[in-house]
Amino acid sequence: MSVEVRPKLIGARIKRVEDPRLLTGQGSFVDDRQPARMLHVAFRRSDHSHARITNIEPSAAAKMPGVFGVFTAADMNLMAKPVRATSRSKDYHATEMHALAKDKVRYVGEPVVAVLAESRYLAEDALEAIDIEFDSLPTVIDPEEAMKSGAPLLHEEAGSNVLLTRQFARGDADGELLTAPVRVKGRFRFGRKTPLAIENRTYLAEYDAGRQALTLYSSTQVPGILRDALVDILDISSHQLRVVAPDVGGGFGGKSSLYPEEIVVCALAKRFGRPVKFVSDRLEDLATTSQGFDEILDAEMGFDKDGNILAYRAEVIGDVGAYSIYPWTAALEPVQVISFLPGPYKIPNYRGRVRAVATSKSPTGPYRGVGRPISTFVTERLIDMGARRLNMDPAELRLRNFVGPKEFPYKTCSGIVWDQSSFTECLERACKEIGYDAFLKEQAGARASGRWLGVGFASYAELTGIGSRISAAPGMPINTGTELSTVKIDSTGSVTAIFGIASHGQGLETTLAQVVADELGARMEDVRVIQGDSAAVAHSTGTYASRSAVLAGGAATLAAKAVREKIIRVSSHLLEAAPADIRVEHGTVFVTGTDRKMTFKELARAVYSEMGRVPLDIREDLEATKQYDPVFGTTTSATHVAIVEIDAKTFRVKVLRYQVVEDCGKMINPLIVDGQVHGGVAQGIGAALLEKIIYDDKGQLLTASLVDYLVPSAAEIPPMKVSHIETRSPSTVGGFRGMGEGGTIGAPGAIANAVSNALSHLGIEITELPITPEQLFRAVRQSTK
Amino acid sequence: MNKSHTIRIKVNGTAYERAVEPRLLLADFLRETLGLTGTHIGCEHGICGACTVLVNGHSMRACLLFAVQLDGAEIDTVESLGTVDKLHPLQESFREHHALQCGFCTPGMLMTGVDLLRKRPLATDDEIRDGLSGNLCRCTGYEHIVAAIRTAVRERDEVSGKAVR
Numbered sequence: 001m002s003v004e005v006r007p008k009l010i011g012a013r014i015k016r017v018e019d020p021r022l023l024t025g026q027g028s029f030v031d032d033r034q035p036a037r038m039l040h041v042a043f044r045r046s047d048h049s050h051a052r053i054t055n056i057e058p059s060a061a062a063k064m065p066g067v068f069g070v071f072t073a074a075d076m077n078l079m080a081k082p083v084r085a086t087s088r089s090k091d092y093h094a095t096e097m098h099a100l101a102k103d104k105v106r107y108v109g110e111p112v113v114a115v116l117a118e119s120r121y122l123a124e125d126a127l128e129a130i131d132i133e134f135d136s137l138p139t140v141i142d143p144e145e146a147m148k149s150g151a152p153l154l155h156e157e158a159g160s161n162v163l164l165t166r167q168f169a170r171g172d173a174d175g176e177l178l179t180a181p182v183r184v185k186g187r188f189r190f191g192r193k194t195p196l197a198i199e200n201r202t203y204l205a206e207y208d209a210g211r212q213a214l215t216l217y218s219s220t221q222v223p224g225i226l227r228d229a230l231v232d233i234l235d236i237s238s239h240q241l242r243v244v245a246p247d248v249g250g251g252f253g254g255k256s257s258l259y260p261e262e263i264v265v266c267a268l269a270k271r272f273g274r275p276v277k278f279v280s281d282r283l284e285d286l287a288t289t290s291q292g293f294d295e296i297l298d299a300e301m302g303f304d305k306d307g308n309i310l311a312y313r314a315e316v317i318g319d320v321g322a323y324s325i326y327p328w329t330a331a332l333e334p335v336q337v338i339s340f341l342p343g344p345y346k347i348p349n350y351r352g353r354v355r356a357v358a359t360s361k362s363p364t365g366p367y368r369g370v371g372r373p374i375s376t377f378v379t380e381r382l383i384d385m386g387a388r389r390l391n392m393d394p395a396e397l398r399l400r401n402f403v404g405p406k407e408f409p410y411k412t413c414s415g416i417v418w419d420q421s422s423f424t425e426c427l428e429r430a431c432k433e434i435g436y437d438a439f440l441k442e443q444a445g446a447r448a449s450g451r452w453l454g455v456g457f458a459s460y461a462e463l464t465g466i467g468s469r470i471s472a473a474p475g476m477p478i479n480t481g482t483e484l485s486t487v488k489i490d491s492t493g494s495v496t497a498i499f500g501i502a503s504h505g506q507g508l509e510t511t512l513a514q515v516v517a518d519e520l521g522a523r524m525e526d527v528r529v530i531q532g533d534s535a536a537v538a539h540s541t542g543t544y545a546s547r548s549a550v551l552a553g554g555a556a557t558l559a560a561k562a563v564r565e566k567i568i569r570v571s572s573h574l575l576e577a578a579p580a581d582i583r584v585e586h587g588t589v590f591v592t593g594t595d596r597k598m599t600f601k602e603l604a605r606a607v608y609s610e611m612g613r614v615p616l617d618i619r620e621d622l623e624a625t626k627q628y629d630p631v632f633g634t635t636t637s638a639t640h641v642a643i644v645e646i647d648a649k650t651f652r653v654k655v656l657r658y659q660v661v662e663d664c665g666k667m668i669n670p671l672i673v674d675g676q677v678h679g680g681v682a683q684g685i686g687a688a689l690l691e692k693i694i695y696d697d698k699g700q701l702l703t704a705s706l707v708d709y710l711v712p713s714a715a716e717i718p719p720m721k722v723s724h725i726e727t728r729s730p731s732t733v734g735g736f737r738g739m740g741e742g743g744t745i746g747a748p749g750a751i752a753n754a755v756s757n758a759l760s761h762l763g764i765e766i767t768e769l770p771i772t773p774e775q776l777f778r779a780v781r782q783s784t785k
Numbered sequence: 786m787n788k789s790h791t792i793r794i795k796v797n798g799t800a801y802e803r804a805v806e807p808r809l810l811l812a813d814f815l816r817e818t819l820g821l822t823g824t825h826i827g828c829e830h831g832i833c834g835a836c837t838v839l840v841n842g843h844s845m846r847a848c849l850l851f852a853v854q855l856d857g858a859e860i861d862t863v864e865s866l867g868t869v870d871k872l873h874p875l876q877e878s879f880r881e882h883h884a885l886q887c888g889f890c891t892p893g894m895l896m897t898g899v900d901l902l903r904k905r906p907l908a909t910d911d912e913i914r915d916g917l918s919g920n921l922c923r924c925t926g927y928e929h930i931v932a933a934i935r936t937a938v939r940e941r942d943e944v945s946g947k948a949v950r
């Protein structure tokens with residue numbers, strides 16, 4: 001048993017490997033690639049919400065200078081098959097999506113015609129010369145109207161706009177709610193959002209005519225998913241397609257689905273034998289990148305007179321937009337809402353039902369937090385509303401109902417298992433860090449002088465690093481539960497660690513190098529991480545759903561350990577020492593208690609080059625590939641606390657202080673963890689106070705620029721404090737838990753509770769996000785009438 | 786409309802003479818004509834600030850300028866700051882504080898930061914936040930960017946002998 005003395009890289013605030021290139025403008029984003037003979041594609045998009053295409057007149061555009069071709073669905077369907085996101089779920093209807101709209105358009109922004117030209121300027125010029133005749137069909141905007149029988153249908157073959165129905169239940173929520181002594185309820189809305197990565201979606205397909213092989217450079221989170229899907233769609237074999245995600249400028253879920261433009265650049269590059277690039281502009285991003293969260297919840301919670309939750313019931317309508325998105329399906333977001341509504345609480349009776357409804361708006365898809373920002377907002381609001389009715393402190397009411405520290409593992413009423421986490425500890429520590437008791441005194445004083453200050457909590461639990469037994473989206477036909485890693489020492493002694501995950505800001509080149517270096521006994525600077533390349537490993541999906549640290553970190557641990565064992569075996573021979581006496585540290589192999597040692601460089605030379613030093617029968621390559629499957633996944637939890645002030649004249653909400661206490665298990669790099677939390681919280685504050693995608697009743701997008709869709713700048717974001725409770729996960733290799741989404745999950749609920757608390761003397765309860773000054777003005781005026 | 790005009794322009798200290806179409810954006814001129822891809826384009830309507838460069842020493846948005854307007858101008862882009870081996874002090878501070886994640890907004894943040902550090906006292910974090918409010922970052926929540934600028938302000942004031950606040 002050796003005692004670890006050297007400082008571990010895992011757990012250290014290591015500066016990122018990625019930074020020097022990104023700081024100096026030497027990164028390699030898709031649009032930075034400018035291969036010779038490159039052509040550009042631009043799209044003429046639907047300006048109708050729901051319409052039949054009666055005629056397309058492309059000939060004028062085709063004659064314009066620099067134009068190589070103009071393509072419609074009729075052309076594209078000879079090159080690519082339509083896309084259907086299938087699912088094993090019952091009561092689900094897949095929708096058929098063509099890369100270019102065929103016969104009908106179903107949302108404003110849907111691509112209808114593609115123009116290929118010498119430059120982006122010339123391609124965009126030609127768009128204006130295309131004449132499309134549409135026959136308007138009734139719009140399908142309000143999901144409640146769209147659910148009714150007789151409503152105009154977006155997908156006639158589905159027979160209904162309801163693409164999915166699902167229910168989770170335990171006990172008798174309906175019965176208990178009839179008799180519960182204290183009941184609170186509301187109709188909650190969480191407006192539609194867009195992920196808004198600062199890099200717009202960008203794709204470049206290069207075709208090697210000699211080898212008949214395509215390389216797609218995509219600003220994607222999921223190169224493996226794209227590779228597997230596109231070989232089917234384009235009807236080519238998988239060694240003819242490599243999908244590379246180089247440096248990617250943020251994703252937040254918006255870059256984790258398959259997009260029509262990715263199909264088109266591949267098809268056209270193959271057909272013309274030249275590189276084809278598509279760079280979307282911000283209008284296209286706002287109109288067509290998968291949107292998120294749009295739901296209506298009618299929810300009710302019942303308590304006994306001591307504040308114990310008796311029952312919880314929710315009816316959810318998910319407005320999923322025009323298509324069931326590939327590969328996640330329309331089930332992903334709305335079903336997660338009813339899965340996670342119970343949160344960290346013990347709820348004996350529960351019924352959650354969801355209906356996912358197609359509307360003639362941009363398709364929704366994964367957005368950081370998926371389902372849980374809403375479920376946390378609603379559950380945490382109901383807890384605060386309950387506390388007010390019960391005349392109890394909201395923190396105390398939470399503590400009373402949490403799954404307690406000794407009650408893990410705990411199976412929630414929706415069927416999710418919390419393996420073990422720090423619900424109670426996070427909340428208690430958050431109260432302490434924010435100075436809760438002192439704030440309550442300050443608040444009372446401020447209120448007496450006419451200032452509206454409020455404090456709000458949001459506690460949540462989430463399932464992260466999910467393995468193969470739980471699909472990222474219910475019934476989805478792809479496996480999202482495993483990742484592979486290859487770790488190898490080459491003939492010069494350098495270490496390469498290869499993954500299929502695709503970092504797009506998370507710093508995985510750094511954190512995975514930390515893991516590999518520690519497990520292998522290498523130096524950080526000797527390890528190079530390769531990721532974001534579908535050809536690098538046999539199977540991978542990518543980076544989404546708070547999975548990469550857990551799954552790729554786990555695979556890296558297993559592969560590095562296997563290589564370390566090989567190092568020990570071969571150096572035991574070379575250094576003539578018992579395996580138990582061999583230590584591997586800092587890229588050098590030592591024999592304990594002697595001065596005998598070999599660097600990785602010397603070891604690699606002996607293994608690969610100096611034939612004769614290692615007999616053939618014990619010679620092994622210094623390489624291992626391992627798969628990791630966390631099977632179920634692990635629980636991450638946190639409590640967020642916000643302190644806000646509302647200006648009584650302008651109704652502007654200013655967030656004064658923000659505290660997060662979270663437990664994401666063993667942290668690989670606390671600097672990166674803090675950064676992820678900060679970014680998520682800012683996004684959640686945006687969701688709570690500023691951001692909303694708005695379609696009018698004609699289905700036109702009214703928030704089509706960054707002047708209309710407001711995202712927070714540094715001036716709207718408060719200073720944040722993050723504290724950690726580091727409980728190693730009992731369920732994962734390395735004890736890691738996923739944490740990339742948590743910030744976005746907690747913030748909307750915490751802000752909504754803080755605003756409600758600030759206005760509690762007026763009896764105002766926030767039920768709709770974002771909270772605009774106008775909404776507050778109306779609510780205050782209503783309450784003081 | 787497509788008739789090209791010849792401009793003389795100095796970019797990161799190097800003089801160029803190029804024929805440009807009147808409608809060619811400065812951002813596209815830098816990225817495509819000169820191959821300086823460090824300047825990123827995030828919105829093309831002057832809101833996100835990713836394409837911020839210095840024009841005659843003042844921070845401006847390269848997506849709102851035409852190259853043809855800049856005959857005789859001096860432009861500095863992120864490539865003018867430091868190199869991978871020798872980072873500029875503000876770049877070093879960004880790295881130290883983990884003030885970047887995906888790195889897409891970073892060139893614009895840095896150029897805005899350089900301009901702010903030259904022109905403003907930046908005595909409080911509120912002033913830093915206000916100064917950065919024309920540059921959107923979706924990854925960091927700004928906390929670490931503010932800390933990085935704060936460190937750079939301290940270094941600036943120490944060098945210039947001003948009182949450290």
